[in-house]
Amino acid sequence: MTETHGRGATGKRTSASRPALAAFVIALVAVGAPALLTAEPAPVRLAAVDPAADAVLAAVPESVALRFTGDLAAREVHVTVADATGATVSAGQPTLSGGTVTTALGVGGPGAYLVVYHLLLDDGRSISGTSRFAVDPAAPPAAPNTADAAVALADTGHAHVPAPDPLNLVLTAVAAVLILALLALLFTRPAVRD
Amino acid sequence: MTIDRTTSPATNVGWLNGAGHRTALNLFMLVVLAHWAEHLTQAFQIYVLGRPAPQSRGVLGQFFPWLISSEWLHYGYALVMVVGLFLLRKGFVGRARTWWTVAFAIQFWHHIEHLLLFVQAQTGTPFFGKAVPTSILQLFVTRVELHLFYNTVVFLPMVVAVYLHLRPNRAELAQAVCGCVDKAAVPVPA
Incomplete structure (x- = not known):
């Protein structure tokens, strides 16, 4: 991933990292979608x-x-x-x-x-x-x-679908929130907090 | 672990924690996000699509099923994490350094656990009298939950650290040794 920082004619800071991040997220969805949508072969x-x-x-x-x-x-x-x-x-x-x-x-x-x-x-x-x-x-x-x-x-034979475990669900939910927070951080411009 | 908001910025941190810190940090975060995408995909396959757990192998596991049971993959990721957290640590200052160090400490232990599993898998010698490779905390918690727990408790301080790193107060900005936040755009008090 290349990244450039600078100040444009408007004085605003530009960064190539955000388009790169957007491209990464799109690629991730494109690669991940088949895994979610492809029918799983019948179990042997x-x-x-x-x-x-x-x-x-x-x-x-x-x-x-x-x-x-x-x-x-x-x-x-x-x-x-x-x-x-x-x-x-x-x-x-x-x-x-x-x-x-x-x-x-x-x-x-x-x-x-x-x-x-x-x-x-x-x-x-x-x-x-x-x-x-x-x-x-x-x-x-x-x-x-x-x-x-x-x-x-x-x-x-029977399928072993695990029951939704509360701890797993909580951890997954916490992780999902953190992922969104991290994405927001990476996509927004850094700032100073007074 | 100390928080030092008074000393002047370190100058000899190298490219990785200096000019290249933002690029390196972004790359590291992308690896972390990709790993989480795998876990969330797996959770979606199990809980939403109702697939049996053995057939819920995330994204990479869908195309390369052998990866899921490979200790190389799990140990490799744990190693990348602990190395990344260590190498990028000097670029963090103030409160962000504290949170990043917390993440590093937890991941260091997580890595030790994976190392134990890796050695057992490679030598074919399960420890603790178990039939399969077993880590120390796995003696008390099943592996899927433990792995998810470790990843979450490492990820939480990482996100806080990145937040504080990219949203520093003025004292922390004055100490900053990297270019993650553009000092030129913000007047810093002397």
Whole structure:
């Protein structure tokens, strides 16, 4: 920001800082408006798991699939499936197709299994969680994950809009007043107070 | 902290606190205002637009989401603030110097808090037995409120200092070492 001070032909003090400040405020609004007005992409949430959470299967499935809702654009996808001893059963890299992440499973025996997933999204956020299933050869063949199960999972997610906290609101209001006062100070000509 | 309205103006304050004080102060205030614009945008997104907090990332965070969780950004701003308050201090005189020094003292502590967070984040070692990087006062107050509180209590004396600096009494104007107020335009008593 350049600034010049001087006295014009009228004897009034001139300053280039005020136009510069005005330009800054206009630029700030121009840059900030899209942040306020742009629609936020739908949040990514786990909608369904196959095998379903806590399902008991007759045998280890060929793969585990995680279906997500929202605008899923991930730069990193990690899925690990382990048996009760902690041995990794998942094999190879998980694949992402549409909103579904699939990871192949190797051979496994009866017992409990833990699915752990972590996705790093393109916008910097991450989503992670766990699911469990079990294998019992005596169990009847399991049906694929149903729509009901998917709805039940989706309903577990909810938006965390913080309640308007009085302290936050007071501090924000104080700051807003101070900002206006500072802008007024910077835009008006300095003076001497007798 | 002393208020000296009787001594003659210091002469060896350098360009930053002399001829360049107004330019430097304006630039510093623009940085401060931009930072506040981020906070107010975030508050607007949460309380007016009703967005979930993770999706309310202000202006820069809208385009660069990783910035919001970056300790570099938070520590960097705290550092810029404490350095700016320190470097521009000599250009203030009288009551304005007192208020500016108050802002500097509070920001110095705020900076220490951010330094603690920064070290924990960079080393991956949270202190105080916590699971995430935690500052000292954060042990008592949640971080968003604490950060907002710090920024406000630093900003308040800054604005008062700038007001008194740009609206000095005649004794303070006589001591002034910068060109923020045009002495030539105002007759100063000997």
